Amino acid sequence: MxxxxxxxxxxxxxxxxxxxxxxxxxxxxxxxxxxxxxxxxxxxxxxxxxxxxxxxxxxxxxxxxxxxxxxxxxxxxxxxxxxxxxxxxxxxxxxxxxxxxxxxxxxxxxxxxxxxxxxDSEVVYTAVDSPYKTLADVIAHAKETRGRWGTANPASLERQAAEQLKAAAGVDAAIVTHEGGGEMMINVLNGTLDVGIGEIQELRSQIEGKQIRLLATFNPARLKDFPDVPTVKDSGYDVVLQxxxxxxxxxxxxxxxxxxxxxxxxxxxxxxxxxxxxxxxxxxxxxxxxxxxxxxxxxxxxxxxxxxxxxxxxx
The missing domain is CATH 3.40.190.150 (Bordetella uptake gene, domain 1)
Structure with a gap:
């Protein structure tokens, strides 16, 4: 892929x-x-x-x-x-x-x-007050307690991104799917989900409102507007999707x-x-x-x- x-x-x-x-x-x-x-x-x-x-x-x-x-x-x-x-x-x-x-x-x-x-780009994000500061933190948690990751509907690139990341990291996190990004966002913000996988377009207002933290992008290169956000590959997991x-x-x-x-x-x-x-x-x-x-x-x-x-x- x-x-x-x-x-x-x-x-x-x-x-x-x-x-x-x-x-x-x-x-x-x-x-x-x-x-x-x-x-x-x-x-x-x-x-x-x-x-x-x-x-x-x-x-x-x-x-x-x-x-x-x-x-x-x-x-x-x-x-x-x-x-x-x-x-x-x-x-x-x-x-x-x-x-x-x-x-x-x-x-x-x-x-x-x-x-x-x-x-366009898929990103991994979490609530700004969550304990996860890096993608490595999310993976470490998944290895300890499995964890819960949110994606859009079951037949989506986000879901496949999550599945490929699971395989690359050797974890068995539960993937929780949603028909839309709004419900997933609520569950990330209230801590029901450790992270969500979504698109910058959907996340812009929460990013600007400092409600969420971007942990990584599945892009082949870092995003121009978010140069401090590493790629998933930079983080040690060989997964690239757009x-x-x-x-x-x-x-x-x-x-x-x-x-x-x-x-x-x-x-x-x-x-x-x-x-x-x-x-x-x-x-x-x-x-x-x-x-x-x-x-x-x-x-x-x-x-x-x-x-x-x-x-x-x-x-």
Whole structure:
């Protein structure tokens, strides 16, 4: 898994200027669906994105939260919708894990990857008043008393990050999953959980309010905004993971509609105001167009399937 992202297509240069005028679009309203709860990582991503995307595409964007089944309900919503560019799904590794770890009616391959925007970071965090000052402290506690670690829904990259960290550290911490980051945050803050694994986007207000302490990032390198936070690998555990964020459509999206997104995505990522906003959230722009994104997703599926088989999670 740690080598997966390096095998996925090249990061495209974001020097494209903002478009002179918004691109014409075949629909007056476009729905962007997420499996995330309000305030969750994908929800925050979409709501921030549409503030700037409307400068590039001449339509009205609506964000719709379709929760349940770790993304299964959202995938079903998309798969049964017209493939005409009126609806998209916010892709993250969750929709891959849900497809591989359960048997939803509609899986990842019922959707067509269209464009990727970002790679973002997973971090290990704890309450600021917890006894854990480093990741090593958390591991030591897990070796003594097992411990309790929180993650998002069972079919998530956060869950796999926790499982890989357990394996690398040789501990058997209990992994407690949640449908959203809010409940997990409460349990970290009240000490029910030793640590949580989440995204900077979800944690920003608690970081700024000095309610939580970041212990490590699963990034391959330290985060620019948090240079004192070591990587998990720096801490002695050979685990490297990053999350991708993009959009998928019902299968059969016309090429001319996909081409509009190929033009708009690099333009929105180059918007100075948006760039300032997403870099503050430790998001890394990683534009992949509709001709390359399917291969990106297929490679992630192959790598994830290999890990799950080797770890005995699936046969």
């Amino acid at each position: 740690k080598k997966a992202l390096s095998a996925f297509g090249a990061i495209i240069c974001l020097s494209a200027p903002a478009l002179a005028e918004p691109l014409a679009y075949p629909h007056n309203v476009v729905t962007l669906v997420t499996h995330s709860s309000p305030g969750g990582g994908s929800d925050v991503f979409l709501r921030e994105l549409v503030r700037y995307l409307s400068k590039q595409i001449d339509t009205n964007f609506v964000v719709e939260n379709v929760q349940g089944g770790s993304g299964a309900k959202a995938m079903a919503r998309l798969a049964q919708s017209p493939a005409d560019g009126s609806i998209f799904y916010a892709t993250t590794p969750t929709y891959i894990y849900t497809s591989l770890l359960s048997s939803p009616t509609y899986k990842y391959d019922a959707l067509q990857p269209v464009v990727n925007f970002f790679t 999350k991708f964020r993009g959009l998928a459509a019902p299968k059969g999206l016309p090429d001319d509609v996909a081409a509009i997104w190929d033009k708009a995505a690099p333009a929105v990522l180059a918007d100075p105001e948006y760039k300032k906003a997403y870099e503050e959230e430790s998001l890394v722009a990683n534009f992949i167009d509709h001709t390359r994104y399917p291969a990106f997703v297929d490679q992630f599926v192959a790598t994830t399937t290999d890990f799950l088989k080797k770890s005995g999670v699936i046969q």
